[in-house]
Amino acid sequence: MRPNASLACAFYEIGLFTPRSERFKAGAPVPGAAEVLSDNAVTAAFVGAMGWLCAYILNIYKDDRIQKTKLTIDHTAEQIRDFYGPLVSLTDQLDSLASVIHLISFNNNNPGITTTFYNKFFLPVHKEINRILSTKIHLLEGSEIPDSFKLYFEHYAAEHSVHELNSSGISLGGSIDVPPYPSEFYWDVRKGFQTVLDRYEASVRRVRVRSFWR
Missing domain, CATH: 1.20.120 (Four Helix Bundle (Hemerythrin (Met), subunit A))
Structure with a gap:
């Protein structure tokens, strides 16, 4: 499985992420390469930001526990x-x-x-x-x-x-x-x-x- 696959599945469950296979039904116009790259960039940025936020919160929690x-x-x-x-x-x-x-x-x-x-x-x-x-x-x-x-x-x-x-x-x-x-x-x-x-x-x-x- 790709590194971000499990996180993408979690976003799908709560409605934050919809696969292209569902967004583009049969007969709908196929997106161009630029649009696909733009979607991937947005998704990667969002996943990266969430990963950074999680790591930041965990570090704060760990530092607090060490201090106590x-x-x-x-x-x-x-x-x-x-x-x-x-x-x-x-x-x-x-x-x-x-x-x-x-x-x-x-x-x-x-x-x-x-x-x-x-x-x-x-x-x-x-x-x-x-x-x-x-x-x-x-x-x-x-x-x-x-x-x-x-x-x-x-x-x-x-x-x-x-x-x-x-x-x-x-x-x-x-x-x-x-x-x-x-x-x-x-x-x-x-x-x-x-x-x-x-x-x-x-x-x-x-x-x-x-x-x-x-």
């Missing part, structure tokens, strides 16, 4: 760099510190060692986690804050308050129960991290493929 994908990459990269990446690292540090302080408490009953360990190691990590959750929460994946994040705030606020009072010589004894560190917090951070990491890699692959075929 790049915006997704930028946002996802910010989520990884400023929110989930640091939280993954900090929660790993908390796990390691918890193991160490457990061994210290088991082998030594001196509360001064525990207090010093908390001030120098636990507290800075908790403060950094609290800072990220307080200032970068807009980078959280999804529209709802996981319950474990709220439980972490409660744990940190209570533990830090009790520790500060004890450091000031005010002993509360067992009158306040500090909420435990929520283990789900560790896993919710990693679940969000994996989600945004997968989206980042998929978006980068789409941009590379589309740029290759431009």
Whole structure:
């Protein structure tokens, strides 16, 4: 089939193109060579113009999709760099510190060692986690804050308050129960991290493929 045959068939279906075999019935005057060439030129120009228009629209659509994908990459990269990446690292540090302080408490009953360990190691990590959750929460994946994040705030606020009072010589004894560190917090951070990491890699692959075929 000729290159423009399928397009001509489509124009015929919607009434934009009528074959000469139907325009010139039996007994009608046969067009001259100049008229035939003129008809062919008009048809070729029309088909060419439609092809250019289609290509133009497709390019605009493709450029728009690429731009949207790049915006997704930028946002996802910010989520990884400023929110989930640091939280993954900090929660790993908390796990390691918890193991160490457990061994210290088991082998030594001196509360001064525990207090010093908390001030120098636990507290800075908790403060950094609290800072990220307080200032970068807009980078959280999804529209709802996981319950474990709220439980972490409660744990940190209570533990830090009790520790500060004890450091000031005010002993509360067992009158306040500090909420435990929520283990789900560790896993919710990693679940969000994996989600945004997968989206980042998929978006980068789409941009590379589309740029290759431009």
